[in-house]
Amino acid sequence: MPPPLPRVRAPAAVRLRGALWRWRVVVAAVCLGAAAAATVQALRPPPPRTVPVLVLAADATAGTPLTTSDVTVARVPPDAVPAGALTAPDDAVGAAPVVDLPARQPLTPTLLGGGTPTGPAGTVVAAVRLDDPAVAALLAPGAHVDLVAARPEGGPGETVARRALVLPAPPSDGAGGGLLGGASGAPDVPVLVAVAPDEAVRLAEASASARLVAVVVP
Template structure:
């Protein structure tokens, strides 16, 4: 044991003699490591437009309604829209939620309804339209203002969007009444019948079971 201590004594003296140099080297390494971490390039991201605040269905999007958030590569939401300004929301959007094609009035509205097409119709009674929500299934009922029995022109059609309109520019329907635009999903064979009824008759909705 004494022999081992005698052998280690010169090593200990050498370390103690150079402790300041070793401390300075360790400090320099720590500083260099911190600088490298601070100057390292941030991880790659992909810019995605999201809602800057809660937005209602029917809102016409402006620049102030949007902000850009960086998404990690591979996490980009499907159907992200790069330029949604001026387009109309088909459903409410929460703050921070990405803008995707199915959230906007357009062809993508029918993505969840195979075989249907999006058909805009104007309900003359805005109060009836106010009862609707996106996702409701309704029957479209046509009534001739000049008489005649009411008929169902399309049954169990889903409400796809409720665009919000400027009252000053919405004008009057063909029946002479103010109204509200509603976008529904219908079979292609029903689209012409719905369009014809919406311009010639009083169109309303009923809620099924």
């Protein structure tokens, strides 16, 4: 038998063309996948613009001062940010919500009470002395009350303010002087409420000649 012929190695170009031919389906699939991914990336809209805003990290109770762990900075779409929203924790720490607030609620100055009591936008703060001081002591910040003026001589009462918002009392400095001249800790300390401006006028008029009664409403 004659000896076998020596094996001749094909040129590199020929070997490459052969490999591409054998793997032509896989190569085509990879190329199509890369093209599709590039197209999707090019057509994908840019991420929506967001702005930083201070929100509650957990539910907050009216009248309880906020701490650094109660607030956090989140990024939200600009159209979801209320006017005057706070952006730094120092703007809210130490202030107390005037109403119960849920977690993730953006914070604004009208929702918080500090040294100077404030109510929601469009309201004013009025100090009222109720006929029964024991009832005044039971009213928690965040409650809504109807204020009724009852005449000492009898007759039907008149509702002078509806759904007035009970606000947290400002912290006492221990000096013995309260709002409207009342002594700190005295039984007739007034209750702070946020009411409409015209209701504040009716409250002032009724306080001079009637007994004010609070009726808690939803």
